[in-house]
Amino acid sequence: MSIFAHPFMLHAFLAGTAIAAACGLAGYFLVLRAQVFTGDALSHVAFTGALAALAAGIDLRLGLFAATIAVAVGIGVLGTRGRADDVVIGNVFAWILGLGVFFLTLYTTSRSTANGTAGTSVLFGSIFGLSAEQAGIAVAVGAGIVVAVMLIARPLLFASLDEAVAAARGVPVRALGIGFLAIAGATAAEATQAVGALLLLGLLAAPAATAMLLTARPYRGLAISAGLAIAEMWAGLALAYAAPAMPPSFAIIAVAAAVYLAAFTGSRLGRPQAAAQRPPTAVIP
Amino acid sequence: MNPVFSWNLLADFRHMWAFPFMVNAFRAGVVVAVVAGLMGWFMVLRRQSFAGHTLAVAAFPGAAGATLIGISAAYGYFAFCGAAAVIIAAATRGRRSAGGLAAESALTGTVQALALACGLLFVALYKGFLNGTTALLFGSFLGITAGQVAVLAAAGAAVLAVLAVIGRPLLFASVDPDVAAARGVPVRLLSAAFLVLLGAAVAETAQITGALLVFALLVMPAATAQRLTARPLASVVLTVIIGWAVTWAGLIAAYYSPYPIGFYVTSFAFAVYLAAHIAATARYRRRRHVTLAAVPA
Numbered sequence: 250m251s252i253f254a255h256p257f258m259l260h261a262f263l264a265g266t267a268i269a270a271a272c273g274l275a276g277y278f279l280v281l282r283a284q285v286f287t288g289d290a291l292s293h294v295a296f297t298g299a300l301a302a303l304a305a306g307i308d309l310r311l312g313l314f315a316a317t318i319a320v321a322v323g324i325g326v327l328g329t330r331g332r333a334d335d336v337v338i339g340n341v342f343a344w345i346l347g348l349g350v351f352f353l354t355l356y357t358t359s360r361s362t363a364n365g366t367a368g369t370s371v372l373f374g375s376i377f378g379l380s381a382e383q384a385g386i387a388v389a390v391g392a393g394i395v396v397a398v399m400l401i402a403r404p405l406l407f408a409s410l411d412e413a414v415a416a417a418r419g420v421p422v423r424a425l426g427i428g429f430l431a432i433a434g435a436t437a438a439e440a441t442q443a444v445g446a447l448l449l450l451g452l453l454a455a456p457a458a459t460a461m462l463l464t465a466r467p468y469r470g471l472a473i474s475a476g477l478a479i480a481e482m483w484a485g486l487a488l489a490y491a492a493p494a495m496p497p498s499f500a501i502i503a504v505a506a507a508v509y510l511a512a513f514t515g516s517r518l519g520r521p522q523a524a525a526q527r528p529p530t531a532v533i534p
Numbered sequence: 535m536n537p538v539f540s541w542n543l544l545a546d547f548r549h550m551w552a553f554p555f556m557v558n559a560f561r562a563g564v565v566v567a568v569v570a571g572l573m574g575w576f577m578v579l580r581r582q583s584f585a586g587h588t589l590a591v592a593a594f595p596g597a598a599g600a601t602l603i604g605i606s607a608a609y610g611y612f613a614f615c616g617a618a619a620v621i622i623a624a625a626t627r628g629r630r631s632a633g634g635l636a637a638e639s640a641l642t643g644t645v646q647a648l649a650l651a652c653g654l655l656f657v658a659l660y661k662g663f664l665n666g667t668t669a670l671l672f673g674s675f676l677g678i679t680a681g682q683v684a685v686l687a688a689a690g691a692a693v694l695a696v697l698a699v700i701g702r703p704l705l706f707a708s709v710d711p712d713v714a715a716a717r718g719v720p721v722r723l724l725s726a727a728f729l730v731l732l733g734a735a736v737a738e739t740a741q742i743t744g745a746l747l748v749f750a751l752l753v754m755p756a757a758t759a760q761r762l763t764a765r766p767l768a769s770v771v772l773t774v775i776i777g778w779a780v781t782w783a784g785l786i787a788a789y790y791s792p793y794p795i796g797f798y799v800t801s802f803a804f805a806v807y808l809a810a811h812i813a814a815t816a817r818y819r820r821r822r823h824v825t826l827a828a829v830p831a
Binding site: 336496 | 591753
């Protein structure tokens with residue numbers, strides 16, 4: 250019997266593909282711009298946003314997207330040239346996480362209809378629990394993120410690799426940085442539905458880091474990153490289907506980490522000297 | 535019966551300390567604040583917040599894994615935080631260029647996600663554990679035993695003893711790695727040793743604060759103190775005082791209200807940080823203003 254005979258698997262694959270593509274593309278730029286820590290912060294904001302929405306009794310996704318995009322833009326505006334200091338980010342997100350705990354308590358103690366596992370599913374995702382409607386929205390949002398990244402890919406690449414020259418050539422470096430962070434925030438909110446607030450960092454960082462180990466060419470890297478993310482998502486979903494004891498979020502992240510480990514070991518073993526000397530940044534085509 | 539907070543602190547403390555578990559919580563709070571504050575001070579100085587946060591969340595799979603195989607959670611904490619520290623230290627050695635930074639942060643992020651995913655797997659394998667997940671992630675100050683406080687104090691003393699030995703060269707290597715290396719300080723070895731020590735400190739702290747909130751005690755007091763003064767000794771002392779104060783204030787607030795301690799500790803610490811930030815910015819503005827005014831037109 251085909252695994253697509255189950256509607257929940259079909260929804261998971263559809264939503265998962267869109268989410269993985271968005272994460273692969275946005276993650277590549279996050280890694281390239283050394284902003285993975287910002288992605289980490291946004292994932293914790295996603296938790297607080299979702300719990301705040303639950304505590305207020307509104308749609309969880311509204312809180313997710315509003316919180317992550319607002320904080321992402323805030324980080325971009327406060328930081329110099331669209332990049333914030335990691336100590337500032339750390340302070341802000343440690344507090345936001347504390348707020349999340351507050352909303353979790355508020356939600357579980359005050360609402361009689363409270364679903365006891367809601368906090369856990371926000372933290373760790375529930376991709377097998379997506380309805381057809383939720384999967385449809387996830388696909389639409391994922392496609393929107395992919396299109397947005399593709400539209401700004403060229404100037405953003407220029408601004409990421411050589412900010413000073415890009416600024417001198419008239420590229421709006423600051424606006425691009427803030428715009429990209431807004432996209433990254435939307436990606437974090439989108440991915441929370443699939444793998445959860447705590448694990449989405451793996452989907453952002455691992456495929457992109459693998460792609461950077463495999464190629465120094467940025468467009469090829471972007472394509473590899475998105476392709477890897479989708480393949481890892483599919484492999485993880487299939488693995489979780491084959492071994493029901495394994496949560497799908499774990500399977501997806503484990504596959505992504507294993508592929509990264511393989512690429513990392515390969516790059517170290519293949520060219521021990523070259524790998525140590527050559528910084529894995531991209532080259533402008 | 536709900537205890538009510540009176541502004542008579544002496545009476546409040548007498549009331550809270552009538553319960554042995556609260557005495558233990560306050561004792562553990564001191565140990566955790568001092569150890570996390572001192573390690574966090576170096577972490578903030580070295581701009582290793584992301585690595586510190588990753589080590590902190592590795593405490594979650596540690597505790598969940600230890601529960602799953604039925605051993606004391608403390609072993610799990612130290613095993614996972616230590617392992618994460620070794621992996622990050624081994625994989626990032628000698629890469630300090632701009633491109634190296636991107637690769638390093640990507641690796642750290644992957645380690646972090648994998649650690650949390652392992653935690654999720656352990657929780658899923660150990661069925662019926664879901665209610666404990668929140669306590670593991672966000673901490674609980676209830677039910678700390680006197681034995682736990684003693685172990686905590688011993689582990690904390692060990693971490694601080696190692697820090698006292700490597701503290702001076704580590705400060706040198708953190709402030710100016712190039713000059714330190716030229717002067718014969720083993721910068722790379724120190725960097726690896728610091729990460730492992732940070733892992734141990736985090737493993738210890740996480741037992742009280744939960745995996746997700748260790749990071750608050752690491753980064754917030756240290757960042758506040760370093761914002762206020764640039765002198766190393768003064769800011770170290772300030773870090774410990776701030777950490778201590780927010781932990782105890784959080785304990786008091788959590789005792790007298792239905793909301794969790796993590797929320798209070800992070801909120802108090804963030805309020806102090808914000809105040810320090812505003813004060814430092816105002817001082818800087820005023821000074822610059824004075825200097826500009828002093829320059830003849």
